[in-house]
Amino acid sequence: MATTTMTRSRQAEGGRPPWMNPPSPLVRGIKALVIALIVITMLYPLVYVIAMSFAAPEQARSGVVFPTRYSLDAYRAIFNGGTVTQGLQNSLFITVVGTVLSLAATSTLAWGLARTRQVPGAKAVLIMVLATMFFGAGIIPNFMLIKYLGLLDSTWSLIVPGLISAFNMIVIRNFFQNLPEELIEAARIDGAGEWRIFLRIVLPLSKPVLAVMGLFYAVGYWNTYFNALLYINDSEKWPIQVVLQQYVLAGVAIPGAVVSPDQPAPPGVTLQMAVIVLATVPILLVYPFLQRYFTSGVLTGAIKG
Amino acid sequence: MVEFSRRRLLGAVGAAAAAATVGSTAAGCSGSAGGSAGGDYDMPTYQPAPDLDVQPHFATETPGMEHVYTDYPKTWFKSVDREPGSGGKVTTFQLTWGDPSKPLEDGNQYWAELNERLGVSFEPQFVPQPVFDQKFATMLASGEVPDLVFVNDQSAVNLQGIRDGAFADLSEVLSGDNILKWPNLAARKEEIWQASLKDGRIYQIPSPVWALTNLPVMRTDLVDQTAVGRAPADADQLLAMLKEVSALGSGPGGQQVYGVNKYDPIMWYRLFKVGPDWQLDDDGELVLSATTDRYRQMLTWLAQAWAEGVFDPVAMTTNPADIVSGAALAYKAVGETAVSADGFALWEADLPGAAYDFFDMPGFDGSGQLVVRNIPYGKSTCVSAAAAEDEDRLTEILNVLDYLSAPFGSEEALFVAWGQEGRHYEFDANGIPVPTGDDLNELGVQYVGVTSGDNSYRVHPNQSVWLDSFVQVMESMAQHSIARPLEGLEGASDTFVTKGAQLRQLWDDFERGVITGRESVDDLESFVDNFMSQGGTMVRDEYTQALKDAGK
Amino acid sequence: MSVQTAAGPGTRASRAPGPEPRRPRRRLSLRQRIWRERWTYTFILPGALFFLVFAYVPMLGNVVAFQDYTPFRGIDGSPWVGFANFTAIFQDPEVLTALRNTLIIAFLQLVFAFPAPIALALLLHSLLSERVKRLVQTIVYLPHFLSWVIVISVWQQVLGGGGLVAGLMQDWGMGGFDAMTNADTFKFLVVAQNVWKDCGWGTIIFFAAIAGIPSERYEAAAIDGASGWQRTCHVTLPALIPVTTLLLILNIGSILTVGFEQLLLQQPMVGADAAQVLDTFVYFRGVLGGQWGIATAAGLLKGVIGTILVLSANKLAKRMGGEGIF
Secondary structure (H helix, E strand, O other), X not given: OHHHHHHHHHHHHOOOOOOOOOOOHHHHHHXXXXXXXXXXXXXXXXXXXXXXXXXXXXHHHHOOOOOOOEOOHHHHHHHHOOHXXXXXXXXXXXXXXXXXXXXXXXXXXXXXXXXXXXXXXXXXXXXXXXXXXXXXXXXXXXXXXXXXXXXXXXXXXXXXXXXXXXXHHHHHHHHHHOOOHHHHHHHHHOOOOHHHHHHHHHHHHOHHHHHHHHHHHHHHHXXXXXXXXXXXXXXXXXXXXXXXXXXXXXXXXXXXXXXXXXXXXXXXXXXXXXXXXXXXXXXXOXXXXXXXXXXXXXXXXXXXX | OHHHHHHHHHHXXXXXXXXXXXXXXHHXXXXXXXXXXXXXXXXXXXXXXXXXXXXXXXXXXOOOOOOEEOOOOOOOEOOOOOOOOOOOEEEEEEEEOOOOOOOHHHOOHHHHHHHHHHOOEEEEEEEEHHHHHHXXXXXXXXXXXXXXXXXXXXXXHHHHHHHOOOEOOOOOOOOHHHHXXXXXXXXXXXXXXXXXXXXXXXXXXXXXOOOOOEEEEEEHHHHOOOOOOOOOOOHHHHXXXXXXXXXXXXXXXXXXXXXXXXXXXXXXXXXXXXXXXXXXXXXXXXXEHHHOHHHHHHHHHHHHHHHOOOEOOOOOOOOHHHOOOEEEEEEEEHHHOOOOOOHHHHHHHHOOOOOEEEOOOEOOOOOEOXXXXXXXXXXXXXXXXXXXXXXXXXXXXXXXXXHHOOOOOEHHHHHHHHOOEOOOEEEOOOOOEEEOOOXXXXXXXXXXXXXXXXOOEEOOHHHHHHHHHHHHHHHHHHHOEEOOXXXXXHHHOHHHHHHHHHHXXXXXXXXXXXXXXXXXXXXXXXXXXXXXXXXXXXXXXXHHHHXXXXXX | OOHHHHOOOOOOOOOOOOOOOOOOOOOOOHHHHHHHOXXXXXXXXXXXXXXXXXXXXXXXXXXXXXXXXXXXXXXXXXXXXXXXXXXHHHHOOHHHHHHHHHHHXXXXXXXXXXXXXXXXXXXXXXXXXXXXXXXXXXXXXXXHHOOHHHHHHHHHHHHOOOOHHHHHHHXXXXXXXXXXXXXXXXXXXXXXXXXXXXXXXXXXXXXXXXXXXXXXXXHHHHHOOOOHHHHHHHHHHHHHHHHHHHHHHHHHHOOOOOOHHHHHHHHHHHOHHHHOOHHHHHHHHHHOOOOHHHHHHHHHXXXXXXXXXXXXXXXXXXXXXXXXXX
16 A cells, blocks of 8 residues: 555654654653653563573572572573473464464454444354353363364364454454444445455554554463463473473472472572573564554555545 | 261251262262272281391381481392283373473483383373363363372362272272282381271372471571570570571671561471361360460460561562571471482572571470371372273283382382483482483483382481481471371361362461461451351361261 | 544544445345345354354353362263352352452552553653654563562562562661551552553553554644644544443453452462452362362353443443444
């Protein structure tokens, strides 16, 4: 869409949109202060986690508020296991494939349910979907279904059951409903089919919300943990979160029972922190790439222009 | 099983129809009809494991205490003399920690040798600890119970599996001398079998455990700065000592120090001789320990200690990482102190200036403390009921378990626990196996749910400085220890199984509330009333009946 | 909450949302309407099938709410007990405390935690430098990725009895300070932790909404002489109303679900009177005790209440002139 890019470049040139004038120094000062405060409080824990993950073992064991001596022991211990790379690969597959499939399935359904008033039965389906947000099933029925479908020990068991989240579907639908109608109307008058309208007009116009939902799904798939533990016995297929948690849990007993006095003592807080760093940093990197879809003013140039 | 249902049907006062029906179906599932459960059997014969070729440093007959060894065996005996299995498949459901195991097909040499030694294809299902109970439930629900299943009978879900008949009744197979076919299984004392009976039958093959797993330790560098010193005679002196340590403010390395930095109830229960949760009073009636005077005295003392700053303010946290202070007194596992290569030696190196020792806790009134012995507990293995229907298959499964259960000092146990010499471990100068090499993740396949035989404390050479102190403190604890009246009967109260967690939480909540000043010790009576009305009364009645049935 | 009056020029009409084909002159029969929308069903059917299989089939397992269920006996082998599991929940004296705490926390969340991301999104949106904006966006969403154990640990370090604030206050000669074990203020603490953890994450969805605002509206508003603050009030905020309404309705539906892990971890510090909520109650009462029937019954009750709340909120939103979900 040529007009869209035109609109975007118009605002990109000056660094800020032409209608925005710099506010008064006082307002700017207050804003800067508030933002600085927010940034510090939000950044501190991450700095703490990273610092602790590099803490020298003796400091971590004897207890420190913030480490002053550092070592790579925790990371070495994790990577020596050798299964981390395999776990990363598994998680990457689940995340990428899962997110793509989820976005496709969710946006399709959302578009189908966008016009509940015109389409007989759509409202019933919408309510059916909505109800799944409040009524769940226990682990046993879910497990039996996965088993019955032959998905146990398959990576797909971590993708397929969570393909469409009711919440995400309803949010996307809401955005679809707020798209400028003129465009779609015009395409319809031109005789474009529903699928053509969906693929050529609706999806391109919905990049911001698709980016957000993509992020939601990606984070969800990346953090897959509990289902993986339930459905995957073959440790070669474990996603990274499961693999990493195993290191943290080494030596932790079943609650309520000291299982084996021969087991090694639980590893220090450093290992726990290193695991957090390794488990979160890859997914943190996704967001900055999505931000470019959040530039405002991309739509109407195409309509009015 | 029938015992359970009968009691349920007759004695469940005010229980919903739900409870009554539990019993009848449970009996139906167990496959044992009529009044007497299964066939008659004797307790399995005890056949001790062969003696080690080293002498204990400290030998004892005190109940609760074990021999203390400082030397490792020089030769490792052969415990199993039997043709390997038929090459069939034996599946397990086993608790897993640490690195995932390297798969067999990727050249896991440990697994390959294990298969060869067992003569079967050993096919474990690895169950990570965080979801053990959930996976246990899905395993039961799917109806596909692996041949050997690790069972933690302190967990309600696991107990349900036993009660519903998922696992084989092994009473007759292991009865009396029958067990001698499996010498390593036979290397368990009767008390251990006794403690894990369910409704009077053997479903579980238990593992021996230490009766005393934890002991108090102190920071002598801090305690020596107080007027009271290392040997407070009673609760008053202990309180004075702890207050003085808190008053120091900071210790070596500029670390904040307190009298105590983590609330561990057991330590204080011992000090105030509170005894087990359910205990017999002077009239032989079962009562809750919270109704005793000693419990009230303990709460009062702890609340005072808290108010006077003995405790680190984060002492009630559940996350160990929150605690960064040092403390005069702490409650530690034997496994992380005396028998560990790390223990005090490492801690002292970690924090220069800190010094540790074991602490012989007095009783609050100047007499001895009161320690409750820790038998039984959850670690056991069950055999699938379906697999056990075929006698040959049951024998083969028990053969495998027998091998895995080889006692300490045997060549088999050395392999099962440590792997192959040179590849997975080396002997150090003291003849102790030390893990080594890059292939340790091959050991992920090992079955850790079962051990047998000698259960002594093996103090690591790194801890030799504290050896005498360890022996003295442990022996003193054992001498002041008692067994719980309900030993082996905990599972006999259905209310305890289903509501135990809720009641425990109620109690913990009140206890911590009084200590931190949120609640008052004056409300103890109303707490007890509440506790009893929310299920405590039923628990008490069910236990009283169980004690009567057991002839205690 | 009328969109077209609040928003400036270029607002879309608020009639039937989404695409609407040729308006028919006379009422079509149901069959004709279905035939006319045949292509739309190709969008709906796969998704509907998905929910049928992966949500509704397992949901049949909820019948165990009326059973004394254990896994090995299964649904076939477990006895039916009518409403005994439900009565067991209602008869428990702790359930009232749990319900009260849940509702108070949920209310505070709605008042404080719900609007926080909107405020933050507006603040960030008003920043002039695109680079600073992106950087700050990236930073504020970080805490979302930390587990509750870590979050509470960090809060402990700052606001706990031996923490940073307590240390400062002691240095200044003021008494001790411990926000982490204070049962009276605990519910505010919970909400503050929530705001801190998820506020930045929550802004993302509002950024997507802001990104959809046609730039012409800002230009037009600027030409009319609107200040930055006025533009926020008259252009940005109205454009956020549809998604805000939607999220609010969904939030109201899940009012009985408040941070399980967060509260479970802190309960030993402040006591059950302050921290027990429905989910932790079910955990201690149903899950740990292996009482599957009770746990499931509690889930069903929550579901029914959630559904009723969502339907009411939806109706209310519509009555007030908004769109609602359906």
